[in-house]
Amino acid sequence: MFTTTLSRGYMITNQLDRLKQDCNELEYFIQRLMKEGNDNRVQKIQKKKQYLEEYIQQMQMVPVAEIAA
Numbered sequence: 001m002f003t004t005t006l007s008r009g010y011m012i013t014n015q016l017d018r019l020k021q022d023c024n025e026l027e028y029f030i031q032r033l034m035k036e037g038n039d040n041r042v043q044k045i046q047k048k049k050q051y052l053e054e055y056i057q058q059m060q061m062v063p064v065a066e067i068a069a
Helices: 002-036 039-061 064-068
Strands: none
Touching: 002 039
């Protein structure tokens, strides 16, 4: 059981790191779309980025013990 908790916590850490990286990549994508003048798509991607940032923040606040349960 202890190893399961550790592996899940490690998995969550890896997932959060990947989500943070995705969030950074979305910022570059937004900048590129702005240069292209694609305002409609910029708004949609900004909403997705905002949701992703909120999700990351929520997951960082959840203790590993709750995730493993």
